Amino acid sequence: MLCSNLLKESDDDDVIVSPQVDVISPELVSDDDDKQLCRQLNLLHDDVVATWEVELSDGVYRIEFAHGTTSGKRVVYINGQEVIRKDWMFKLVGKEAFTVGGANTKANITIEAVGGFTYEYTLQVGGRSLQKFTDQRAQTTKTWLLSVDGEECRVVLEKDTMDVWCNGQKMDTTGEFVDDGTETSFTLREHECCIKATGGSRKKSGIAHHLLLDGERIAAASH
Numbered sequence: 266m267l268c269s270n271l272l273k274e275s276d277d278d279d280v281i282v283s284p285q286v287d288v289i290s291p292e293l294v295s296d297d298d299d300k301q302l303c304r305q306l307n308l309l310h311d312d313v314v315a316t317w318e319v320e321l322s323d324g325v326y327r328i329e330f331a332h333g334t335t336s337g338k339r340v341v342y343i344n345g346q347e348v349i350r351k352d353w354m355f356k357l358v359g360k361e362a363f364t365v366g367g368a369n370t371k372a373n374i375t376i377e378a379v380g381g382f383t384y385e386y387t388l389q390v391g392g393r394s395l396q397k398f399t400d401q402r403a404q405t406t407k408t409w410l411l412s413v414d415g416e417e418c419r420v421v422l423e424k425d426t427m428d429v430w431c432n433g434q435k436m437d438t439t440g441e442f443v444d445d446g447t448e449t450s451f452t453l454r455e456h457e458c459c460i461k462a463t464g465g466s467r468k469k470s471g472i473a474h475h476l477l478l479d480g481e482r483i484a485a486a487s488h
Contacts, residue, residue: 312331312332312333313329313330313331313342314331314384314386315329315330315386316329317388317395319365319366319372319388319390319398320399320402320408321365321366321367321368321370322366322406322421322428322430323366323367323430323433323435324366324419324433325419326343326344326366327342327343327344327345328341328342328343328365328374328388329341329342330342330361330374330386334357334382334384336352336354337351337353337354337355337356337357338351338352338354339354339361339376341361341363341374343363349361357376357384358376358377358378358384359375360373361373365390367433370390370391371390371391371392372389372391373388374386375389405424405425406422406423406424407421407422407424407474408421408485408486409421409485409486410486411476411483413453413454413456413478414454414456416454418431418432418453419486420458422449422460422474422476424472427440427447427449427462429449429451431453436451436453437451438450438451439451443461445461445463445464446461446462446463446464446472447461447462448460448462449462453478456478456479457478457479457480458476458477459476460475461477462474463475
């Protein structure tokens with residue numbers, strides 16, 4: 266591989282370190298595998314200081330932030346792809362704004378000094394802390410994880426719009442009223458799927474949503 270000589274093993278087991286090399290531009294590499302390897306090497310080289318996972322309807326996004334406490338360098342990666350790079354910043358603290366996901370959800374990383382050369386990194390998504398954003402989505406969405414014909418599928422229902430997503434794709438659905446609520450139907454790899462929405466026996470219990478695959482109920486994922 267083109268970039269394999271840029272990695273060396275340290276004395277610790279299963280630890281890989283990057284020597285002092287310049288960042289390699291994936292655009293200068295022709296092979297797709299080499300492009301991805303170069304991106305991974307650049308990420309290692311950038312000394313990632315914070316990592317978060319953000320669950321959106323169209324997928325789970327891994328956000329990584331690299332911060333140079335001498336140069337002020339700031340780099341943001343989303344699922345291994347570089348989206349922001351600032352190699353030199355006069356201020357070591359501040360904010361970096363970006364968007365994540367197909368809906369371009371706004372996000373920002375705040376850098377704060379907490380004493381000496383120690384820094385704290387906080388992610389906000391949609392104008393909220395990551396925890397509050399996650400808690401809010403737990404109320405407004407429901408997720409199921411299932412295997413369909415050997416493929417792992419992540420199905421997400423947006424309760425306010427009744428939009429359905431599977432592995433990042435918005436599904437074509439049809440909705441209809443039934444005696445005990447509503448049914449939202451769609452096809453997944455030639456399998457009939459249906460999300461049933463039924464009112465609870467008590468007013469406080471709200472509306473319950475259940476996914477059925479070929480008539481069999483699928484357990485919801487835990488948040």
